[in-house]
Amino acid sequence: MLEKNLIEDVLRAVLKHGGDFSEIFFEKRYSNRMEMKDGKVEWVTSGETTGVGIRGFLGTKSVYAYTNDLSRSNLLEVAKRVGEALGETKKEDLVFNFDVSKRKEKHFVLYYPKDVKKSEKVLVMRRAYDAAKNHSTLIKQVVVNYWEYDQEILVVNSEGTWAEDRRVRTRLMVSAVAEKDGTLESGFYGPGAGMGFEFFDRIDVEEVGRRAARIAARMVEAEPAPAGRMTVVIANGFGGVIFHEAVGHALEATTVAKGASVFAGKLGQKVAAECVSAVDDATIPNGWGSANVDDEGTPTQRTPLIDKGVLVGYLVDKLGERRMGMKSTGSGRRQDYTFPPTSRMSNTFILPGDYHPEEIISATDYGLYAKSMGGGSVNPTTGEFNFAVQEAYLIEKGRITKPVRGATLIGKGYEIIQKIDMVGNDLAREQGMCGSFSGSVPADVGQPTIRVREIVVGGRSR
């Protein structure tokens, strides 16, 4: 880590040349990635990154610089450049009073990445591989990826914040490829957690492989999904990507503060169906998107976003505080020191309702059952979102009938959340990587099974 007096000098060096707020972010990260193809470990890369990001504000203007030359002279030079780019108010000889009170650790890790031999991790990969490969004779290829990192951060700012955090992430990802009559199809499943190697005592490793294989094997035999507007039942877990894309991104201060979000200025108003309540919660112990403090040193929290259809909260970072006059929700996140932080989601999900998932399907005369979702994206200024369905089935007369493939769901976020008419009681969260201005960060999406009365399904017409 950096010396306290160097940190203070960096914060001073920014403000001496300009700005009214300065911040230093130090990061040290060990990461390891391994890939297995055809049952053989082919690729292992580990590494360490160490760097510093220096940021200054002047009002709502933000200047950022990063470097991995941690020499005193370079850091002071970078700090000076940040201050000069901000200009105006110059403060000399500032004295800081840091609040270094020890935070309460909420995310205990048993085995850190470096504590466990890679050969043991390979055994986990092999179990997932075998389960996928043996699932069906249609499975022609299985790729297993193992990712882990151990990130230590320190954030200090001129307002007295002094925060340290250590985040460990472990993830197992399986891609399976099925082939039938010359047609290929793939399936993916990739659970992860804010845990170390103990994660594999908590999950069914074989099921990870089987699930990826099941998707590939079912979908390779499926016919194209129907096209057009229809009722869609979205299964629990990764189905929550619909809320993440359709609503979550548009609640981030980055977009709201500019007035560019479709949800700007709608606090306290009814924006969703009454059966919809949703939260962002970065405090879930060992959650994939959890942390003790965010990347600006603000303690994380559980933030209600929608309560019975009423918009009750936004996701706010420090710049958002200044722009919106609201308190930070501990949502300032960044991929690593090469990105300035911005408001981001952590673990975001729709809260459970009353229906059993079977009840929702049996109440649906015709529609699509989206069992496993792929990723998606959104334009938060228009609310237009899209996301891919990995595994889908037709619902006919209240029953799941045949598998269909190649479906995409599109629409406008603010319209879709008004059209949710049934919410199940089977809340589950799953893991993904979320990309935005401040890079790619681990984020949980989640929901119980839900039904959307009407949504455009991008399939093939016949």
Next chain:
Amino acid sequence: MTFEGFKDKVFSLGKKKGVEVQLRYRENREFNIRLANGELDQYTDASKFSVTVEVLKDGKLGRYRTESFEDPERCLEEALTNLEVIDSEEKEHFYEGGVYPRMEIFFGEFEKLSVREKMKMVEIAYRSALEKDGIFMVPLVLYNETTNRTVIANTLGLNVESKRDGGIIFVMALAKDVNPRSGAWVEVGISPSDLKPEEVGRKAAEEALSYVGARKLKSGKYPAVLRNNVLTELFEMFFPMVSAEHVQKNMSPLKGKLGQKIAADRVTIWDLPFYPKSLNNAPFDDEGVPTREKRVVDRGILTVYLHNLKTAKKEGKEPTGNAIDGRISPVNLVLEPGEEPFEDLLKILRRGILITEIEGMHAGANSVSGEFSLFAKGLWVEDGTPAHAVEEITISGNFLELLKRVVAVGKDLRISTGRAICPSVLVEALDIAGE
């Protein structure tokens, strides 16, 4: 310690251990400015470096990545530990060096520009978008410039170096309608004069305005023109299909299709190490292998797969210089332009749809199956001219089927942020989902 000192140390340590060693050193500098509603939102001025240490023993390769020259011994040890885990019998290789294409890819024009001049460029882009009638907000203007230096050296004697720079301007504008309509434009360049901020702003505004009054469209099969910017994005899903690794591993629908017809006669696809004004130009790939020109698809016939050292040697072939971004990828994939100006493609189309924007490639396009289903925006074309915009549609199909259905290729090549350089094309039938 400097890179040279680190290199000497790691190489001599490698010799003692009886392993070959390769280093890939990267130095990046970036400068960017982001305007939100015309105000400076983010300003980044930064640099970093990284080194990847690779060790090779008995055909196995272990890697370790570091951002510090402090501890060469440990870097080598970590790479060796990683090597021990590998149990693949497929042999890895290092390259000894070769003859490299000569090309100019560093100009230094961006560095020469003052911050004030760069600020002026984004302000021009902002104003030119905002002053268009009907535009009520320009939420985002981005200016970004990067300089990268790469050195690859190994104990077999390889020692190559390259440096390149480039920049982009991106503008997003919102037009007034019942719902806001967004439009965006981006321009890339090897010199600030390529970026044309005024034009980028105006085009972003025109894009947004073109979607005003959008109507729904009935689901069905329609003849369609895919505009050049759409095709450059869609072609990203073709890259893994022509990767020899994906072919060897049963992950490409083009497996076993070498020498076969996979596209319409009009379709010829090149991989070029150099294309004027592209930001991807490179004399060598990540393994230090010279990049080289090749026709990937020749009048509809698949002629080569793209290789790295490992996949090439496995088949007893020459590597093709396509180990890029940690995978096998083209340098500049160029769809050979045809004769028709863009307007003529619309005339040939007469009645159908012009696709002007797609979203969701990272999830909605599957390069294993070739299937895609993507959110799209476009304009309905009547009598060869755009009549009105359409909204809430997806385009879907199989990419390889699409290549067979190309009936005309435009001459309007577009260079963008990706690795594909494409003109607009007319396809005879495209599945659209809407109402």
